[in-house]
Amino acid sequence: MNLLRTYILPRILQWALVIFVGISATFLIPRLSPINPVDEMIGRMTAFASIDPHAVVSMRESATALFGLEGTLLEQYGRFWARLFTGDLGVSFGNFPRPVSDIIAAGLPWTIGLLSVAILISWVSGVFLGALAGYFHDRRWAQVLERFVVVVYPIPYLIIAFVLIFVFAWWLKWFPLVGGSRGQPGLTWDYISTLLYFGFLPALSLVIGSTAFRFIMAKSLTTTEIASDYVQYAELAAVPKRKIILFYVARNTMLPQVTDLALSLGALFEGALITEVLFAYPGLGFVLYNAIYNADYNIIMGITLLSIAGIATASLLIDLLYPIFDPRVRLR
């Protein structure tokens, strides 16, 4: 009961606040900008053809309604929330009249798949490589590995993906340049193997960057951890090194890494969006890219809203699972 009041409830409140702030910002920021999307759209439509002025007026009215720009700001804000609660994100301009929620739903599984595989691999390998490199910090291989990581870490996802495309898809031709899969979707080995084949480089580009981040954090956590008494005691008691690293040190460094994973989900998601654009991988990133190209604001808006809600919810779930890993929170 205490746990509920001191940990779970505040966390859920925080989640609601994130969603409220994020969605309000998404509503407000475009309206603060000096550019009116309706004028932009009509400008584009009338640029190459002369249209009857009456038609332009009625076009403006329907576009204003379509963008939800009727009435005062407060009225717009109210309608905005009402529409969100019914799951209505409007229709796409690029693929008129397909609903935005439809288009996003088609891309979502790809992104979630790519992201979860990349997060799993990078988290586990980052934590363990970091623990190893922190424990054996005076070994040659650990120092070489650390220098490599320090150089890779600051490089943006986009550049990493570019280099991978350049080397493995364009130069060596080991992997395809674009796409997500080939053949008839189904649970056959043929189809799944193409999924792995097409997904390998996009996932790798994400894994490289995020493993580097985890590694740096894991190593510094390990460095403080191995100075503590219990590790020195275990060493004196001749506990096998493998056991010390895996069961004592790495386990203790995992807790802050779980909390941090919740905080870094947003950055990882951004990385996935960019990777998908570069590899033309059929997830949300590629949907977003096409929407930018077609000036399809409703889709861009929909993806922004979904990513805010999605990231906030995912990090809430991680934090709610945290007491399972950490008895100190459970028994507080």
Added chain:
Amino acid sequence: MANDVLRATIRDLFRFSLSFRFGSIILVIVGILLLLSFFSPFESDDRRVVPRNKPPSQEFILGTTGNGQDGFWLLTFAIRNTLMVSGLAVLIGRSIAVMVGMITGYLGGKTDRVISSIVDSIIVIPRLPLLILIAAIMQGEMTVLSLALLLGILDWAHPSKRYRAMILSLREREFTHTAIFSGMNAVKVVVQEHLPFLIPLLLADAVAGFLWAIGMEVTLSVLGLSDLTTPSIGTLIFWGNYHHALLRRRVWILAAPIAASVLMVVGFYLVSLSLSEYLDPRTRLSRLTVGEQIDGGKAG
């Protein structure tokens, strides 16, 4: 006096920190490239001044583009513009962060709780989709200045938490009480007494801001959402892609901006790494003992 301290700090960093040595050398190279842009024989928007699509040679070190621009001089402009955008963004973002950090840290109590929980929410929100949304609406009207402003407005939440923590601890120190009892008002205390303590932290943190801003500049440009007529690292990559540099086997057009971006971020990161290591009291202690041993050795 302050100059001496600075010189001694840089000397220390150079002597003890491998990453500072490499990082500062890289940044000096980037800085030289930036300065060279002022001596370019061509304007940044000159077209067809050299033969088109020539691979790197002695005459054109980085080749030429499809528009007949010299790759090398174009790159110097790109580095200048990218650093200008990110520098401005860092300046704006850190100013907001310092103000928020000071207000929440110094006032404490209810104000602190309310603002802090809003800041915590802002940290979790993914910024790239928001940036794309704004940039897509402003498409065509985006300038170097508005991009910098936009990036700055979105990058203050995380650093403001660090500054808040710093001010919180400073507030409990004796000199703060002395200042308050001697009748100094809150603004003066924070600006005159606390701000100097923030400066080292601010320096290390500004570098981290550069990393983010450079990454976002490149990302938005590659998506075609920045001012595409101004050469920057991102727009060079965008135009390289646009003209299918890879498929036409004109690798140099893309390789130069990519290599430059890697140099820039790695240089900045290495310097920030060494700075934060230097500021860490634990490593400072060990460095002090090492320094004493060296000095002691000399004396003996």
